Amino acid sequence: MSQYRIAVATADGHKVDQHFGSASRFDIYRIEDDVSAKEKTISFGNQDGCSGDHRGAEARLELVENCQYVIAARIGSRIQRYFETQRKKYFEMPGSDTDYVIEKIVEYRKRSK
Numbered sequence: 001m002s003q004y005r006i007a008v009a010t011a012d013g014h015k016v017d018q019h020f021g022s023a024s025r026f027d028i029y030r031i032e033d034d035v036s037a038k039e040k041t042i043s044f045g046n047q048d049g050c051s052g053d054h055r056g057a058e059a060r061l062e063l064v065e066n067c068q069y070v071i072a073a074r075i076g077s078r079i080q081r082y083f084e085t086q087r088k089k090y091f092e093m094p095g096s097d098t099d100y101v102i103e104k105i106v107e108y109r110k111r112s113k
Helices: 055-063 077-085 098-112
Strands: 003-009 025-032 035-043 069-072 089-092
Touching: 003 098, 025 098, 035 098, 055 077, 069 098, 077 089
Parallel strands: 003 069, 069 089
Antiparallel strands: 003 025, 025 035
């Protein structure tokens, strides 16, 4: 049984439209046996990760700790390097439909087996 999680930075649950470090909301999807389901939505009260202030980004890193994939409109270079050390896959997909993104990752995983 194959199981993994995907974190998507999205303001409305439909489009990838948030920068990782200042995202106001993440939807977490659980994929099990190639079937996806939204596991939870986590909202942040403010967007404090911009302008070199990485406290907001740190909280978001904790949030995606158990996710194998992270999707955002933009991901700063510092966070990208961190993801690489954690062997976490990340994608910048601004404006993409969240359902489309999840579907493509599931397809990618199927081909990679």
